[in-house]
Amino acid sequence: MSRDQKFFDMYTLVIGVIGAVALAFVVLAMKMSDLTQGIYTRDASEYQAAVAERIKPVGEVYLPGEEHASSGPTVDTPDAPEPVATVMTGPQVYNAACSACHGAGIGGAPVLGDPAQWVERLAQGEDMLKQHALQGFSGSTGFMPPKGGRVDLSDAEVTDAVEFMLSKLQ
Ligand code: HEC
Structure with missing residues (x-):
């Protein structure tokens, strides 16, 4: 133990x-x-x-012939293309911004090329239709957002699209 x-x-x-x-x-x-x-x-x-x-010092000195990949001031290349604000044609605007609703009549939108759905609207005159397309419109069938929701489009592009849509009724 x-x-x-x-x-x-x-x-x-x-x-x-x-x-x-x-x-x-x-x-x-x-x-x-x-x-x-x-x-x-x-x-x-x-x-x-x-x-x-x-x-490191703010500036550096390079002798002729010396190359350095620094973030120095860049020289504008003269042939660089200027960014151009592209203007779309009526059909292009329609395809990009309007067809989603007007192609199949989504949400009560009058269908492209269906005269029956446009007769009464046409009676208001083309200018009123353009104004409705630009500023938006809430009629008896649904709600049309200003410029079809594409506020980045110019007024001319939207009215061109309206003209294109109306041309499809003849
Ligand atoms: C989100 C769906 C939608 C989009 C996108 C849209 N629309 Fe419409 N649009 C409508 C609806 C819904 C109506 C019918 C409103 C009503 O009468 O109640 C309408 C009506 C219209 C009318 C007739 C207005 C009137 O006075 O009767 C025009 C013109 C029109 N749209 C043009 C356009 C153009 C041009 C575009 C593209 C830039 C476009 N729409 C995009 C839904 C849309």
Whole structure:
């Protein structure tokens, strides 16, 4: 019995010492990494490059013949095409902005090329139809959004589309 007790005491002691040493190693490792991490980071090439980039002089001098891909002032190439505001024709506008509703009569829209659905509307006169297309219109069959919802279209483009739609009735 006393041998068992002795073994148990010894065992507990050894386990305790090993545990304490392990804990000491962990704490030491944490302390060391705290102290040295910064130095290793500062030595890293990416970090060095970033610092060099930040503290580099504003201007640089290049001798004739030297080339450098810098973000210096760019020279406008004369043949670069000017961005032109493209104007769409009536049919193009119709296809892009009107056909969604007027193609199949969605939401009560009068169908393209179906005279029966246009007779009464035509009676208002073409100008009124154009005005309704531009400003939107809420009649007896549904709601027509201003410019068919495409407010980016010019007035002329929309009225051209109206003319195209009316031309399909003859
Ligand atoms: C979101 C669906 C929708 C789109 C897109 C749309 N319309 Fe309409 N449009 C309607 C509806 C619905 C009516 C019928 C409104 C009513 O009479 O109640 C209508 C009616 C019209 C009328 C007749 C107005 C009147 O006075 O009777 C014209 C002209 C017209 N649209 C032109 C256009 C043109 C041009 C475009 C494209 C630029 C276009 N619409 C796009 C739904 C649409």
